[in-house]
Amino acid sequence: MAESLPSSLFQHNSNRLPPKPHPAFKPIGSSQSTQSDLAAEVESLIIYDEDDIDEGIKKCTYSIVGKLITDKQINPIWIQNAMSNIWKKPQGFHMKEIQPKLYQFFFDKETDMRRALKGNPWILRNSWLLVKQWERNLNPAEMDFSAAELNVQMWNMPERCKTVRLGRKVAALMGEVLECNLFDGGSGLGTFVKARVSMKNFIGENLSYFIQ
Numbered sequence: 001m002a003e004s005l006p007s008s009l010f011q012h013n014s015n016r017l018p019p020k021p022h023p024a025f026k027p028i029g030s031s032q033s034t035q036s037d038l039a040a041e042v043e044s045l046i047i048y049d050e051d052d053i054d055e056g057i058k059k060c061t062y063s064i065v066g067k068l069i070t071d072k073q074i075n076p077i078w079i080q081n082a083m084s085n086i087w088k089k090p091q092g093f094h095m096k097e098i099q100p101k102l103y104q105f106f107f108d109k110e111t112d113m114r115r116a117l118k119g120n121p122w123i124l125r126n127s128w129l130l131v132k133q134w135e136r137n138l139n140p141a142e143m144d145f146s147a148a149e150l151n152v153q154m155w156n157m158p159e160r161c162k163t164v165r166l167g168r169k170v171a172a173l174m175g176e177v178l179e180c181n182l183f184d185g186g187s188g189l190g191t192f193v194k195a196r197v198s199m200k201n202f203i204g205e206n207l208s209y210f211i212q
Helices: 035-042 050-061 076-086 110-118 164-171 205-210
Strands: 063-069 094-099 102-106 122-124 127-133 148-154 176-184 191-199
Touching: 050 063, 050 102, 063 110, 076 094, 076 102, 076 122, 110 127, 148 164, 164 176, 164 191
Parallel strands: none
Antiparallel strands: 063 102, 063 127, 094 102, 122 127, 148 191, 176 191
């Protein structure tokens, strides 16, 4: 097992197999000692212990993976600086670009990581940044960002229509309704309906509907 790396290259020590003889020690002139065979066997197996990756696991424990949903070309350095400011410059914060528009954000404290996850999704330059907690056994490039949870507020509804029951029906047009309640908007504003909705296929036209 090896996270985020081709499984063919690694084997965890808990399932150790006898190492293959190094191809360099094959008899000279052997029909099997071709250059391609040597390269294939040298790269086929790396055995490691848990202690070998302990430092890396600790570094990733309080990290999240984020995907930027946009057609724009945005400098990764700008992403790091922007999120650092939005998340109030958390201690030890830094970012790594995994691939274009896919990033891993690192925190020193769990509370800072949880705060970033709670605010998902985030808006950057009229684009969405979807974030999920890092998982040891999952390649970040294979994480599913096709859905996101949104808070939907319904204002200016007739008073007779301001009910949780009707609010759920309206919110269901956008996706799966996770919760729905009435809230007080403050002096002179009256009450409004607020729902938490899980939207699938969270790309394309669905995004433009919410970004105004």
